[in-house]
Amino acid sequence: MSSKLDPITQAVRIQTPRTQQGEHSTPVYLTSSFVFDDAESMRAAFAEESDDNIYSRFSNPNVDEFTAKMVALEGAEAGFSTASGMSAVVGSIMSLLKNGDHMIVSSSIFGNTNTFIKKYMPNFGITYTMVPAGDHAAWEAAVQPNTKMVYLETPTNPQLEVLDLEWVGKFTKKHNLIFNVDNCFATPVLQRPIEFGADLVVHSATKWIDGQGRVLGGVVVGRADLIREIYLFCRVTGPTLSAFNAWVLSKSLETLEVRMQRHCENAYKAAEALQSHPNVSLVKYPFLKGHPQYDIAKKQMSGGGGVFCLEVKGGVEAGRKFLNALQMLSVTANLGDTRSIASHPASTTHSKLTDEERAAVGITPGLIRISVGLEKVDDIIADISQALDKSSL
Structure with missing residues (x-):
């Protein structure tokens, strides 16, 4: 070749x-x-x-x-x-x-x-x-x-x-x-x-x-x-x-580039739309201008990726209520799928860390990781929004 x-x-x-x-x-x-x-x-x-x-x-x-x-x-x-x-x-x-x-x-x-x-x-x-x-x-x-x-x-x-x-x-x-x-x-x-x-x-x-x-x-x-x-x-x-x-x-x-284009597009639109939700205190995505390393991300990345994080107001219990209220997104430990996925790192992937270790690296009790899939972005936003509506304590 x-x-x-x-x-x-x-x-x-x-x-x-x-x-x-x-x-x-x-x-x-x-x-x-x-x-x-x-x-x-x-x-x-x-x-x-x-x-x-x-x-x-x-x-x-x-x-x-x-x-x-x-x-x-x-x-x-x-x-x-x-x-x-x-x-x-x-x-x-x-x-x-x-x-x-x-x-x-x-x-x-x-x-x-x-x-x-x-x-x-x-x-x-x-x-x-x-x-x-x-x-x-x-x-x-x-x-x-x-x-x-x-x-x-x-x-x-x-x-x-x-x-x-x-x-x-x-x-x-x-x-x-x-x-x-x-x-x-x-x-x-x-x-x-x-x-x-x-x-x-x-x-x-x-x-x-x-x-x-x-x-x-x-x-x-x-x-x-x-x-x-x-x-x-x-x-x-x-x-x-x-x-x-x-x-x-x-x-x-063979399809990685075209898939990542759609993942990035969906992730950016969803992260941007959810910033204004009243039950969210923070949305983090590398290509949102509010990201603390936005300039670095734009320098070394051609797209922001397919993952964004949001902080649900109310901590661990609100985060669990959010996951339980999802109707379309999958609740699983994986990421990078055609299907959108939500997970709660504090109680799953990073649960072996102490509270202090999680806090030191910014893994807060209400942090939710969203791996954005290839569904229509309006459907992704709608499911996350309705689950956030139900997450209030």
């Missing part, structure tokens, strides 16, 4: 070489292993002197096709796909850090990532310092002689803080740190962190990349030397993306 083609075109046209059947759509390669013509070709494959597939824990045509599309979309050198977003996160960290290393972590991150870093990384002798997302002085103060990596996500989950990728890129270069960023909320259609100096970009492909709530998947792309280590780690530990899931995800990428 020519690299002169636009990445969006490459996401449509990259395809595993056709078999003798001449199929137009890539088939699913549901096989655990691959056959060799002779002993020499098998030896060469294990010695990595050829690109032949050996075993689907190592590589698979469907997985390779999906990964190649993500590499093109993010403008990366290489990539590796995994069974879920969290396995991509864990692989991107544990393959590159060792006992005695230190990392700097934005305090505004997904709940399970937070738990992994705080509860499990210390078991391996890896230390961390969590810093407020936009406090540049705190980031500088956190650097230690053994610091090796910076990890962040932007926009953050669920409170939609936007970190300045250009600043972080300069910061990590100055201190010779690996710049690892979760780009799940934006997708490569809206934001390409590598252009701002990121070394690694992580995705939960389960979200917008699949876009229809069907399968789990994860992917890491970035510098070839780092991806090589991630590949070796995951090859041994086994967080393998299934061939079927990779086939689904690869097909999903």
Whole structure:
């Protein structure tokens, strides 16, 4: 595939070489292993002197096709796909850090990532310092002689803080740190962190990349030397993306741009309309002018994404009343679906955090995260509005 083609075109046209059947759509390669013509070709494959597939824990045509599309979309050198977003996160960290290393972590991150870093990384002798997302002085103060990596996500989950990728890129270069960023909320259609100096970009492909709530998947792309280590780690530990899931995800990428255009359009209109509701104290969306990092978002993103947050007056009980009153929106833990979804982070995805930890990163008791789907936006607004009407205590 020519690299002169636009990445969006490459996401449509990259395809595993056709078999003798001449199929137009890539088939699913549901096989655990691959056959060799002779002993020499098998030896060469294990010695990595050829690109032949050996075993689907190592590589698979469907997985390779999906990964190649993500590499093109993010403008990366290489990539590796995994069974879920969290396995991509864990692989991107544990393959590159060792006992005695230190990392700097934005305090505004997904709940399970937070738990992994705080509860499990210390078991391996890896230390961390969590810093407020936009406090540049705190980031500088956190650097230690053994610091090796910076990890962040932007926009953050669920409170939609936007970190300045250009600043972080300069910061990590100055201190010779690996710049690892979760780009799940934006997708490569809206934001390409590598252009701002990121070394690694992580995705939960389960979200917008699949876009229809069907399968789990994860992917890491970035510098070839780092991806090589991630590949070796995951090859041994086994967080393998299934061939079927990779086939689904690869097909999903063919419509990613057009889907994200509609998600962004709907999210902006809904967030704007709901600002005036009397039972809402705050609406937060990166492309609303009232967002505290609006200028940064406009600089590094081509769209505001498909998620907005609102604060229901009345705290936890009002938030639960709101969820119970929804008639069309789904109440589920996922996001990035064709169907609009509402969740209450304080009692679900971030419930393992203490009250103080949630408050420190802006997860208030009445915060509601809305993943905006592809329904007609008037129907989305109407359902949220009627549920807000009923949320008053």
